[in-house]
Amino acid sequence: MIITFAVNLIISSIILGYAYIFKLIFFKKKNLVINNLDFVYGVFLISLIAVFFNFFLPILYLKNILYIIGLSFFLISVYKKKIEINFYIFILFLFIFSFFTYWNGNNVDSPVYHIQTINWSHDKKVTFGLAILDWHYAINSIWHIFLSVLQIKYNDFSSIYIISFIIFSFALTEAVTLKKKYI
DSSP states (O other): HHHHHHHHHHHHHHHHHHHHHEEEEEEETTOOOGGGGHHHHHHHHHEEEEHHTTTTTHHHHHHHHHHHHHHHHHHHHTTTTTOOOOOHHHHHHHHHHHHHTTOOOOSSSIIIIIIIHHHHHHSSOOOOTGGGTTTGOOOOOOHHHHHHTOOEEEEEGGGGTHHHHHHHHHHHHHHHHHHHHOO
């Protein structure tokens, strides 16, 4: 459970770092701040970078560089006080999700095709005609590539099963903070 919680915090920091990069590039405002729902920008930018570079090399070679860049920009945004997220509520939701999912196993269909496509994009560059080998390889999405970038393995733990908790945590944090704002 501690590993799940720690990895979710690290991945959340990476996503928020890329959200900051996205807003720096595309919005170019002086009063730039990162809010709860801006994590979508980070997910989009990480996915876009991963898809582009996966045409030339496996994500395995790219992901450590992406981690360093994301964490660096997250720390820069924290230092410049550009983040307006209630981290206490966010960490509470992450902890609750980590606690409840500690004893859950994999889905039945995950080893059949989800993990295969995630591992293929993680270990190999884009291979044209891959669906001819097996139809499971044709079931690919941008989410699988995003998961392959943020795949952290430690012993029997893999982060691809818990990354979706980050989305729920950001959404619930936004709902709670909006409720406080309008009450």
